[in-house]
Amino acid sequence: MVQKDRLTQILLxxxxxGDAWLIRDILMKGSVPKQLHVVTDGDxxxxxxxxxxxxxxxxxxxxxxxxxxxPGRNGLDVLDEIKADPxxxxxxVIVLTTSDALEDVNAAYDRNANCYVVKPVDLNLFTHxxxxxxxxxxxxxxLPTRPSAQQPRRSSAKNAGRSGxxxxxxxxxxRVWRGIPSRMADKNREWRRGRPxxxxxxxxxxxxxxxxxxxxx
Amino acid sequence: xxxxxxTAAAEILLLTQRAEDLEVIRQxxxxxxxxxxxxxPDILSWLRREGQYGTAVRPxxxxxxxxxxxxxxxxxxxxxKEDPDFRRIPVVVLAASESQExxxxxxxxxxxxYICKPPDRQDFVRVIRATLHFWLALARLPRE
Numbered sequence: 001m002v003q004k005d006r007l008t009q010i011l012l013x014x015x016x017x018g019d020a021w022l023i024r025d026i027l028m029k030g031s032v033p034k035q036l037h038v039v040t041d042g043d044x045x046x047x048x049x050x051x052x053x054x055x056x057x058x059x060x061x062x063x064x065x066x067x068x069x070x071p072g073r074n075g076l077d078v079l080d081e082i083k084a085d086p087x088x089x090x091x092x093v094i095v096l097t098t099s100d101a102l103e104d105v106n107a108a109y110d111r112n113a114n115c116y117v118v119k120p121v122d123l124n125l126f127t128h129x130x131x132x133x134x135x136x137x138x139x140x141x142x143l144p145t146r147p148s149a150q151q152p153r154r155s156s157a158k159n160a161g162r163s164g165x166x167x168x169x170x171x172x173x174x175r176v177w178r179g180i181p182s183r184m185a186d187k188n189r190e191w192r193r194g195r196p197x198x199x200x201x202x203x204x205x206x207x208x209x210x211x212x213x214x215x216x217x
Numbered sequence: 218x219x220x221x222x223x224t225a226a227a228e229i230l231l232l233t234q235r236a237e238d239l240e241v242i243r244q245x246x247x248x249x250x251x252x253x254x255x256x257x258p259d260i261l262s263w264l265r266r267e268g269q270y271g272t273a274v275r276p277x278x279x280x281x282x283x284x285x286x287x288x289x290x291x292x293x294x295x296x297x298k299e300d301p302d303f304r305r306i307p308v309v310v311l312a313a314s315e316s317q318e319x320x321x322x323x324x325x326x327x328x329x330x331y332i333c334k335p336p337d338r339q340d341f342v343r344v345i346r347a348t349l350h351f352w353l354a355l356a357r358l359p360r361e
Binding site: 089 | 298305306321329330332347348351
């Protein structure tokens, strides 16, 4: 869970277009308002996180989903770089990979990965795993925001999603989704801000997508 | 929803000083084994199997009820996460504070996750259940 009134920024580091598409599809059907950025290798990921080159305007992600088997720089090397960099180390990194080798699991936790999730081969289990990540990391856990680097508020984030206040190379993969939060999330928000939440505006066309109904926690 | 094959009961190590929180967490722990200590130094003794904890089991997951504005609590977290023998064990911080400063501090010290304790008891049970479900059924945990 991040600050109210702004989109959760997620960086997906994934070289398989099929997996990236699927993860985006599942996450965007989830109820937490979010923006997803996809990069396909470790070097681009570090450029994105450090806002270098074409990523100068990239937002600081609240959550990173990191594949291990990447072209060029391996995911564990990327993890090392993130967790050794004082400016980046607080960012939550979830290793999301097909590898269920114990040595990879241990290596990831030794490098301070926040958690390790194996991508199941079965589609239903895959969906379940990604929804589980959303349920825990975006609705239960509190995510860090760097005190000196506040993210754009929702009003500007809305424009960001549409006009592309981000790197051109991942523009086509960005989408802004606003769903009505589930009752659980509503309840949490009520006690957080001490008054009931006004339902978020929802785009008409998206509400008819399958799976758009708020899920119970 | 399909679920994973049932796994062996997990060993959970909990640090809390609040009896009412302990009761809630016990209720949510179900079949997993919950080991409880109430003082910061006991977490390290448990992990190092010192003194009365000579036969302590290695936990699969550590839950720490911490206040990150307190120096001693910050030190405990960094000691757990800097020790090469047990730093890989996931640590979930349970805290009353929603302060961004504390949250950022916890993640900077390599807490694996930060959970805010809801004031409502039923919500708290649900949050703990969901947390344990994620870590014990969905995430892959490190092993020795």
